[in-house]
Amino acid sequence: xxxxxxxxxxxxxxxxxxxxxxxxxxxxxxxxxxxxxxxxxxxxxxxxxxxxxxxxxxxxxxxxxxxxxxxxxxxxxxxxxxxxxxxxxxxxxxxxxxxxxxxxxxxxxxxxxxxxxxxxxxxxxxxxxxxxx
Amino acid sequence: xxxxxxxxxxxxxxxxxxxxxxxxxxxxxxxxxxxxxxxxxxxxxxxxxxxxxxxxxxxxxxxxxxxxxxxxxxxxxxxxxxxxxxxxxxxxxxxxxxxxxxxxxxxxxxxxxxxxxxxxxxxxxxxxxxxxxxxxxxxxxxxxxxxxxxxxxxxxxxxxxxxxxxxxxxxxxxxxxxxxxxxxxxxxxxxxxxxxxxxxxxxxxxxxxxxxxxxxxxxxxxxxxxxxxxxxxxxxxxxx
Numbered sequence: 001x002x003x004x005x006x007x008x009x010x011x012x013x014x015x016x017x018x019x020x021x022x023x024x025x026x027x028x029x030x031x032x033x034x035x036x037x038x039x040x041x042x043x044x045x046x047x048x049x050x051x052x053x054x055x056x057x058x059x060x061x062x063x064x065x066x067x068x069x070x071x072x073x074x075x076x077x078x079x080x081x082x083x084x085x086x087x088x089x090x091x092x093x094x095x096x097x098x099x100x101x102x103x104x105x106x107x108x109x110x111x112x113x114x115x116x117x118x119x120x121x122x123x124x125x126x127x128x129x130x131x132x133x
Numbered sequence: 134x135x136x137x138x139x140x141x142x143x144x145x146x147x148x149x150x151x152x153x154x155x156x157x158x159x160x161x162x163x164x165x166x167x168x169x170x171x172x173x174x175x176x177x178x179x180x181x182x183x184x185x186x187x188x189x190x191x192x193x194x195x196x197x198x199x200x201x202x203x204x205x206x207x208x209x210x211x212x213x214x215x216x217x218x219x220x221x222x223x224x225x226x227x228x229x230x231x232x233x234x235x236x237x238x239x240x241x242x243x244x245x246x247x248x249x250x251x252x253x254x255x256x257x258x259x260x261x262x263x264x265x266x267x268x269x270x271x272x273x274x275x276x277x278x279x280x281x282x283x284x285x286x287x288x289x290x291x292x293x294x295x296x297x298x299x300x301x302x303x304x305x306x307x308x309x310x311x312x313x314x315x316x317x318x319x320x321x322x323x324x325x326x327x328x329x330x331x332x333x334x335x336x337x338x339x340x341x342x343x344x345x346x347x348x349x350x351x352x353x354x355x356x357x358x359x360x361x362x363x364x365x366x367x368x369x370x371x372x373x
Binding site: 033034035037040041043044047048051054055057058059061068071072074075078079082083085086087088092093094095096098099100103104107110111114115117118119121122125126129 | 148150151152154155158159165166167168169174177178180181184185188192195196199200201202209222223227230231234235237238240241242244245248249350353354357358360361364365367368369371372373
């Protein structure tokens with residue numbers, strides 16, 4: 001009888017310890033998001049470099065496709081660094097990363113629609129309004 | 134017997150990775166986000182919805198700019214500042230960009246120190262982040278004042294297409310509001326960190342729930358998002 005009671009109590013302690021572990025890791029999952037400070041400093045440095053590059057595109061007055069492609073390149077690289085490292089998306093499970101990152105990509109469909117639409121509007125304005133203005 | 138089963142089940146088996154992991158997580162008939170707390174998931178989902186809002190602003194700006202037959206004012210000249218004798222293009226915007234990136238850097242380190250339970254360093258870095266944010270908003274107020282004095286209005290401006298003003302005020306105004314809210318959020322959480330709320334698990338005055346250092350990471354997610362939006366505004370509105 002006493003043996004059983006002692007046994008049960010020991011088990012309860014073990015269970016409690018397990019639950020504390022579980023709640024601690026569930027609440028903070030410290031293991032997952034502990035990265036060396038150096039990594040953040042390196043990313044910070046890269047963001048500075050990339051921002052300087054995109055500013056220089058304007059400073060040197062680059063034009064046309066070169067300008068636009070460079071702006072977009074630096075923009076995407078900066079956004080990628082921020083989301084992947086600063087926001088820790090690189091270390092999340094794929095089920096979560098895709099749930100968050102895929103929907104914004106679909107905005108590109110909207111962009112395509114609006115590009116076609118504004119080209120059409122522009123054409124109408126040139127044909128019917130601009131000549132008289 | 135039942136207890137042994139319970140104890141044995143506390144430690145979950147390692148979950149599969151890659152595409153199999155996605156299928157396994159979503160088809161498990163439980164929570165899909167296995168190691169993401171509800172607070173963090175909800176912040177991400179909010180940020181996703183905010184992404185769509187800013188996408189709509191930038192898209193309407195793109196549509197206005199592409200469809201107008203009137204020339205678009207050159208942002209490089211509009212946002213130039215004369216320092217000394219020299220007129221430097223976009224210099225204020227460039228400084229604002231560096232300030233916001235720096236604030237993201239201090240925020241990332243605050244999250245790191247938060248998980249190490251170093252509350253003084255965490256709070257100090259969060260307050261530094263808030264100070265950078267406040268500086269950013271201050272410079273934006275300066276920029277708005279300068280443009281309004283020069284005659285930019287939502288319905289017109291001296292240099293070209295009338296939609297320039299409305300796009301500018303709408304996009305940067307909404308972003309500035311986000312930065313301002315972020316500064317308030319940061320100060321509120323930094324106060325809790327400094328007071329040691331997350332060490333003694335003090336209950337929140339409104340929710341009556343125990344706080345954790347994870348809230349620093351969640352605040353950080355919001356702050357990095359504000360920086361992220363600025364990356365797009367800087368590229369698409371100021372540089373294009």
